[in-house]
Amino acid sequence: MTELSVLRPAKQRRMTREEKARDTYMRILEAAAQVxxxxxxxxxxxxxxxxxxxxxxxxxxxxxxxxxxxxDKLLPHMGQxxxxxIRTAVPAGLTGADREEARLRAFFDYLNxxxxxxxxxYEAEIFAPxxxxxxxxxxxxxYRGALNRAVERGEIRGYDEQELEAxxxxxxxxxAYLAMRYVHDGRGGTGPIPEHVVDxxxxxxxxxxxxx
Amino acid sequence: MTELSVLRPAKQRRMTREEKARDTYMRILEAAAQVxxxxxxxxxxxxxxxxxxxxxxxxxxxxxxxxxxxxDKLLPHMGQxxxxxIRTAVPAGLTGADREEARLRAFFDYLNxxxxxxxxxYEAEIFAPxxxxxxxxxxxxxYRGALNRAVERGEIRGYDEQELEAxxxxxxxxxAYLAMRYVHDGRGGTGPIPEHVVDxxxxxxxxxxxxx
Amino acid sequence: MTELSVLRPAKQRRMTREEKARDTYMRILEAAAQVxxxxxxxxxxxxxxxxxxxxxxxxxxxxxxxxxxxxDKLLPHMGQxxxxxIRTAVPAGLTGADREEARLRAFFDYLNxxxxxxxxxYEAEIFAPxxxxxxxxxxxxxYRGALNRAVERGEIRGYDEQELEAxxxxxxxxxAYLAMRYVHDGRGGTGPIPEHVVDxxxxxxxxxxxxx
Amino acid sequence: MTELSVLRPAKQRRMTREEKARDTYMRILEAAAQVxxxxxxxxxxxxxxxxxxxxxxxxxxxxxxxxxxxxDKLLPHMGQxxxxxIRTAVPAGLTGADREEARLRAFFDYLNxxxxxxxxxYEAEIFAPxxxxxxxxxxxxxYRGALNRAVERGEIRGYDEQELEAxxxxxxxxxAYLAMRYVHDGRGGTGPIPEHVVDxxxxxxxxxxxxx
DNA sequence: AATGAATGAGAGTTCATTCAT
DNA sequence: GATGAATGAACTCTCATTCAT
Numbered sequence: 001m002t003e004l005s006v007l008r009p010a011k012q013r014r015m016t017r018e019e020k021a022r023d024t025y026m027r028i029l030e031a032a033a034q035v036x037x038x039x040x041x042x043x044x045x046x047x048x049x050x051x052x053x054x055x056x057x058x059x060x061x062x063x064x065x066x067x068x069x070x071x072d073k074l075l076p077h078m079g080q081x082x083x084x085x086i087r088t089a090v091p092a093g094l095t096g097a098d099r100e101e102a103r104l105r106a107f108f109d110y111l112n113x114x115x116x117x118x119x120x121x122y123e124a125e126i127f128a129p130x131x132x133x134x135x136x137x138x139x140x141x142x143y144r145g146a147l148n149r150a151v152e153r154g155e156i157r158g159y160d161e162q163e164l165e166a167x168x169x170x171x172x173x174x175x176a177y178l179a180m181r182y183v184h185d186g187r188g189g190t191g192p193i194p195e196h197v198v199d200x201x202x203x204x205x206x207x208x209x210x211x212x
Numbered sequence: 213m214t215e216l217s218v219l220r221p222a223k224q225r226r227m228t229r230e231e232k233a234r235d236t237y238m239r240i241l242e243a244a245a246q247v248x249x250x251x252x253x254x255x256x257x258x259x260x261x262x263x264x265x266x267x268x269x270x271x272x273x274x275x276x277x278x279x280x281x282x283x284d285k286l287l288p289h290m291g292q293x294x295x296x297x298i299r300t301a302v303p304a305g306l307t308g309a310d311r312e313e314a315r316l317r318a319f320f321d322y323l324n325x326x327x328x329x330x331x332x333x334y335e336a337e338i339f340a341p342x343x344x345x346x347x348x349x350x351x352x353x354x355y356r357g358a359l360n361r362a363v364e365r366g367e368i369r370g371y372d373e374q375e376l377e378a379x380x381x382x383x384x385x386x387x388a389y390l391a392m393r394y395v396h397d398g399r400g401g402t403g404p405i406p407e408h409v410v411d412x413x414x415x416x417x418x419x420x421x422x423x424x
Numbered sequence: 425m426t427e428l429s430v431l432r433p434a435k436q437r438r439m440t441r442e443e444k445a446r447d448t449y450m451r452i453l454e455a456a457a458q459v460x461x462x463x464x465x466x467x468x469x470x471x472x473x474x475x476x477x478x479x480x481x482x483x484x485x486x487x488x489x490x491x492x493x494x495x496d497k498l499l500p501h502m503g504q505x506x507x508x509x510i511r512t513a514v515p516a517g518l519t520g521a522d523r524e525e526a527r528l529r530a531f532f533d534y535l536n537x538x539x540x541x542x543x544x545x546y547e548a549e550i551f552a553p554x555x556x557x558x559x560x561x562x563x564x565x566x567y568r569g570a571l572n573r574a575v576e577r578g579e580i581r582g583y584d585e586q587e588l589e590a591x592x593x594x595x596x597x598x599x600a601y602l603a604m605r606y607v608h609d610g611r612g613g614t615g616p617i618p619e620h621v622v623d624x625x626x627x628x629x630x631x632x633x634x635x636x
Numbered sequence: 637m638t639e640l641s642v643l644r645p646a647k648q649r650r651m652t653r654e655e656k657a658r659d660t661y662m663r664i665l666e667a668a669a670q671v672x673x674x675x676x677x678x679x680x681x682x683x684x685x686x687x688x689x690x691x692x693x694x695x696x697x698x699x700x701x702x703x704x705x706x707x708d709k710l711l712p713h714m715g716q717x718x719x720x721x722i723r724t725a726v727p728a729g730l731t732g733a734d735r736e737e738a739r740l741r742a743f744f745d746y747l748n749x750x751x752x753x754x755x756x757x758y759e760a761e762i763f764a765p766x767x768x769x770x771x772x773x774x775x776x777x778x779y780r781g782a783l784n785r786a787v788e789r790g791e792i793r794g795y796d797e798q799e800l801e802a803x804x805x806x807x808x809x810x811x812a813y814l815a816m817r818y819v820h821d822g823r824g825g826t827g828p829i830p831e832h833v834v835d836x837x838x839x840x841x842x843x844x845x846x847x848x
Numbered sequence: 849a850a851t852g853a854a855t856g857a858g859a860g861t862t863c864a865t866t867c868a869t
Numbered sequence: 870g871a872t873g874a875a876t877g878a879a880c881t882c883t884c885a886t887t888c889a890t
Contacts, residue, residue: 017890021853040338042254046881056855058883067881123338125392126252158415166412169393170386177385178378180337200378203370208420233870258864268872270867279864445849464762466678470885480851482888491885549816550676550759582839590814590836597813598806604761605805624795624802632844653869657874682860692876694862703860 037116041127249328461540673752
């Protein structure tokens with residue numbers, strides 16, 4: 001493992017103190033993301049993170065109160081990126097099952113581009129439960145709005161509000177496990193999602209939700 | 213935490229050397245299950261486990277090569293219990309969506325009776341990935357047989373074999389997340405699954421898979 | 425803990441460079457006194473002191489060579505205040521045991537008004553031994569003069585010069601321990617000295633020194 | 637600093653496990669006493685202590701919960717030795733001021749033989765306050781009994797019970813400060829107490845307490 | 849003169865594992 | 870086979886001090 005070159009801004013004239021601080025903060029955070037992505041939270045020691053970030057161990061504690069503290073920041077940081085990616089990648093006009101398909105593809109696409117994200121997200125359930133819950137809450141709320149609109153448009157029938165929440169959990173979980181099974185190969189590597197997996201998802205959702 | 217009394221066999225006559233060894237092995241394994249269930253893998257120290265099992269720390273290494281080793285045994289041991297429970301609980305004659313519903317209820321029922329199992333199972337993805345994969349493989353194979361039969365009976369249409377596998381993953385994942393969300397309350401405790409959650413699951417599966 | 429407002433001079437016209445420096449020096453010194461008084465030398469970090477003084481950490485080292493250095497200044501600074509207080513509080517005409525009693529009361533009175541002083545003084549034996557010795561030297565010399573005059577006046581008999589020094593140490597030590605035992609309650613708080621303690625001291629000194 | 641040879645028992649036949657454990661415990665405790673005696677509590681690191689005791693750092697924590705914990709054991713351990721020494725050294729028949737003198741000499745004698753004790757005792761006020769209080773309590777109670785008997789015998793007159801407690805504090809404090817001033821030379825070394833100091837103490841106590 | 853980010857040595861503590869008894 | 874004392878590597882975190890700005 002060597003120093004991160006990412007995010008090291010081209011040495012334009014000069015950086016103000018504040019900019020430099022912001023830079024250091026980001027370098028540590030990105031280093032943590034990479035280490036957790038590769039080794040998991042349990043093996044993400046402060047020493048590994050700072051070595052990768054190219055700063056002294058003590059510097060870590062100028063920016064984060066504790067090891068747990070940076071873990072709690074990781075998912076919010078990366079999760080926002082993911083949501084932005086999905087929002088951008090899903091065409092505005094899409095509705096119904098087409099929208100679902102686009103979202104699934106965008107999710108897998110993001111995972112392929114940011115292989116570290118999978119571990120950061122799914123281990124967070126254990127190592128940063130607060131952050132994980134919050135992330136989930138955001139996802140669920142976003143979904144709820146979309147499904148409610150689909151109900152209003154008459155695309156979805158036969159589910160009351162409580163049931164829809166359960167459905168959202170199922171759809172989110174489906175994404176997660178499909179990612180575990182089909183995006184990740186044995187160790188470390190990732191690949192594009194097979195078409196038949198998308199087909200299965202879309203079929204299940206189309207019939208099951210937007211049915212007949 | 214005090215010594216386990218579970219599994220301490222009634223002191224009939226005498227135990228053969230072999231029986232005693234088997235007994236000690238089981239005591240340690242059960243103690244590990246309880247500790248992991250309560251504190252998670254990360255905090256399940258050898259010392260906690262042996263203290264609970266009522267043996268010396270050194271004894272642990274007469275039965276398990278390492279801490280990781282016992283973690284790898286945990287899920288196979290508990291997972292078999294779960295499968296037995298589900299198999300027993302689901303009436304033989306049921307097919308189609310009714311069978312799915314019965315399986316879901318049996319799963320949640322098991323979780324309620326064995327609260328430790330949830331952590332053992334879901335943290336295994338991180339702390340005992342080999343065992344987790346194997347456990348999943350067994351579940352998937354069992355499922356595959358059942359769904360193939362449903363296909364043969366004409367209950368399921370429009371999914372090829374590969375797609376069915378993806379569907380299985382989605383159903384398994386649905387269980388997992390619904391458990392996380394609806395069985396577990398904030399800290400430690402569990403409760404029965406709400407009816408509307410079962411309804412949503414059944415509806416989605418009926419329409420999506422078995423649907424006309 | 426918030427910034428000290430003490431000693432912040434009313435913002436008259438303007439401060440000369442020198443005045444400002446003097447002001448900063450005093451602000452840091454007073455902050456150190458407060459922190460040591462509350463948390464003890466061991467927990468009086470430079471960061472706590474500068475935070476309380478309202479200056480940057482680096483500023484500290486413009487005024488004091490090291491943390492130890494400011495500790496060495498603390499007792500001389502506060503000790504002088506105490507001596508001034510006692511000198512002022514003890515009526516000029518008193519002699520003999522009456523004078524002793526007045527001094528004891530003045531000492532306890534100072535302690536009650538400046539609760540931080542106790543820790544600064546007594547922990548100095550450990551954390552600033554040089555300063556402690558010097559402080560003691562000053563006290564002893566002051567005492568020696570007084571007792572010598574008492575000898576000359578014939579109030580004290582039967583002690584040679586060396587013995588008188590030992591007596592001085594005993595009287596000073598008595599003060600200290602009586603303070604520890606009777607002025608300080610369990611944690612932090614202080615109260616007036618009980619009368620019977622003063623009585624015991626006066627009796628012992630009257631009979632023992634100024635005796636018969 | 638090298639390994640302690642003290643207390644390493646002559647290698648008689650064999651040591652039972654229990655004996656060996658006791659031995660290790662004592663070796664660590666004695667090492668701690670020596671380190672604290674030389675460097676003070678603040679600089680008595682676990683690493684220094686275990687190095688001197690000739691055990692691994694981890695071993696320390698098999699015997700003491702924490703660094704603070706061993707500090708809390710130090711004074712009780714050494715204090716008992718001191719009391720035993722004084723009790724043994726003071727002839728049984730002595731009473732009144734003679735007894736006081738004998739006690740003072742025994743105290744200084746112990747200090748000379750165990751130079752580490754001074755720091756252990758007097759820094760305990762700061763670093764092991766609980767132990768210090770307890771030690772003081774024991775000393776005071778012992779004293780109180782002796783003085784009460786002296787009152788009954790009519791050797792002491794004019795002090796009520798509360799006043800006598802204050803007197804005890806003054807006598808104990810006198811010992812302590814006289815030790816600081818006259819037993820310890822500049823750094824580390826010790827010497828016998830000068831006769832004139834004993835004389836001063838005896839004179840003060842005789843006149844002040846037992847005085848006709 | 850003032851700042852505050854960066855440093856790095858060193859602290860206390862934990863714990864999986866070993867091995868002589 | 871059972872024991873439990875001993876180990877030592879690794880961890881997180883603190884903080885006095887420096888120095889470029």
